[in-house]
Amino acid sequence: MSEPAPRPADAHPEDPTLRRITPVILRGGLIVAMAFVGAGLVRYVGRPTEFATQWRLLVTGARHPPAFSWRAEVEAALRLEPRGLVLLGLAVLTATPLARVLLCAITFARARDRTFVLLTGTVIVLLSVAIVLGRIG
Amino acid sequence: MLPLITVLAISLVAGYGGALLGLGGGILIVPALTLGLGVPIRVAIGASLVSVVATSAGASAAFVRDGFTNIRVAITLEVATVLGSLAGSMVTGLITPAAVQLLFGVALAGSAIASLRIPHDEAREVVADRWSRRLRLAGWYPAKDGRRIEYEVTRVPLGLGLMFVAGATSGLLGIGAGALKVAAMDLGMKLPLKVSSATSNFMIGVTAAAGALVYLVRGDVSAMVAGPVALGVATGALLGGRALVKTETRRIRRIFVVVLVVISIEMVRRSIFP
Numbered sequence: 001m002s003e004p005a006p007r008p009a010d011a012h013p014e015d016p017t018l019r020r021i022t023p024v025i026l027r028g029g030l031i032v033a034m035a036f037v038g039a040g041l042v043r044y045v046g047r048p049t050e051f052a053t054q055w056r057l058l059v060t061g062a063r064h065p066p067a068f069s070w071r072a073e074v075e076a077a078l079r080l081e082p083r084g085l086v087l088l089g090l091a092v093l094t095a096t097p098l099a100r101v102l103l104c105a106i107t108f109a110r111a112r113d114r115t116f117v118l119l120t121g122t123v124i125v126l127l128s129v130a131i132v133l134g135r136i137g
Numbered sequence: 138m139l140p141l142i143t144v145l146a147i148s149l150v151a152g153y154g155g156a157l158l159g160l161g162g163g164i165l166i167v168p169a170l171t172l173g174l175g176v177p178i179r180v181a182i183g184a185s186l187v188s189v190v191a192t193s194a195g196a197s198a199a200f201v202r203d204g205f206t207n208i209r210v211a212i213t214l215e216v217a218t219v220l221g222s223l224a225g226s227m228v229t230g231l232i233t234p235a236a237v238q239l240l241f242g243v244a245l246a247g248s249a250i251a252s253l254r255i256p257h258d259e260a261r262e263v264v265a266d267r268w269s270r271r272l273r274l275a276g277w278y279p280a281k282d283g284r285r286i287e288y289e290v291t292r293v294p295l296g297l298g299l300m301f302v303a304g305a306t307s308g309l310l311g312i313g314a315g316a317l318k319v320a321a322m323d324l325g326m327k328l329p330l331k332v333s334s335a336t337s338n339f340m341i342g343v344t345a346a347a348g349a350l351v352y353l354v355r356g357d358v359s360a361m362v363a364g365p366v367a368l369g370v371a372t373g374a375l376l377g378g379r380a381l382v383k384t385e386t387r388r389i390r391r392i393f394v395v396v397l398v399v400i401s402i403e404m405v406r407r408s409i410f411p
Binding site: 014018023052055059061064068082090094096097098116119123126127131133134135 | 138140141174177195197201209215216220222272342343355359362363364
């Protein structure tokens with residue numbers, strides 16, 4: 001812990017790669033996600049009675065949204081069902097920050113920065129734990 | 138179709154107002170959905186968390202590209218903030234909706250008052266602590282004239298502790314908790330305000346994604362609510378961010394703060410006298 005601190009401007013050799021690719025991942029993920037969400041909302045507009053019925057069930061507490069399942073939502077999206085399209089978009093959106101953490105992990109691994117590989121790896125593990133916790137409820 | 142249009146419109150206003158206040162859209166969208174439209178609070182929080190991820194992805198891309206975000210600081214603090222978010226998300230599933238509403242009302246009032254804080258960005262003499270030296274957290278950001286402004290980072294353990302609290306607040310209440318994150322870095326770790334804001338924005342996405350994953354898998358994310366909320370808040374935040382650069386926003390901010398305080402009182406009242 002006693003090594004001299006490097007000059008700030010030289011301390012982050014991984015920066016150019018991360019600064020170039022991270023914005024592409026973030027914007028790309030957002031655009032793809034919003035395209036799915038937008039398509040789903042357009043499909044909802046075409047089914048006003050179904051939307052009204054489901055909305056009433058939701059706000060009266062009569063029916064809670066079902067748990068997310070990748071397989072079910074992908075199949076529903078392929079059938080162009082509004083719920084499947086929207087949830088698939090939201091899943092892509094939620095996975096976007098995870099993708100940029102993965103990019104960080106790969107970049108730090110290539111720079112042989114073991115401390116930051118460990119830190120990014122911990123974040124990835126914690127995000128995976130979120131899925132398990134969601135299933136437990 | 139009226140609820141869909143209403144949710145979309147409310148989300149646009151929430152995203153716009155949130156960007157002007159620097160608080161994000163989540164802090165406005167949860168009360169609007171619960172008090173205004175009768176959406177269950179866990180479903181409202183799930184929708185809000187997803188919208189926070191969208192806002193962060195849109196806003197942080199430019200900050201990263203332009204060199205304001207300190208990625209090493211972000212990764213270090215994300216360990217604490219994601220851990221906090223998971224804890225907060227689990228607690229929401231265990232306590233009563235009225236208790237969540239009460240906590241939200243209190244947090245809302247605190248955030249509204251904190252948003253009136255006058256920002257400062259004066260040069261500070263900062264001595265890096267041993268964590269900062271070991272993790273090579275010091276960095277630089279570009280000044281308007283193209284110079285590199287170098288800075289040091291200190292009190293990393295304090296930052297980690299405060300980030301756990303910020304993450305827990307995010308997961309519990311469905312907000313980005315950006316104000317808390319910026320304060321922790323700016324006042325606690327002595328990072329420059331511009332770097333604190335950009336790094337907070339970057340971290341908010343991962344923090345909210347951790348919470349959003351719990352809500353999504355648990356079934357607390359409704360496509361009918363979260364879809365229009367994500368689209369509306371992200372679009373509103375984009376427009377609000379542009380307005381923030383171009384216009385004098387002090388008066389609008391004050392109006393929004395008054396609205397937030399009124400909403401927070403209403404949320405506390407309804408949680409005690411449903």
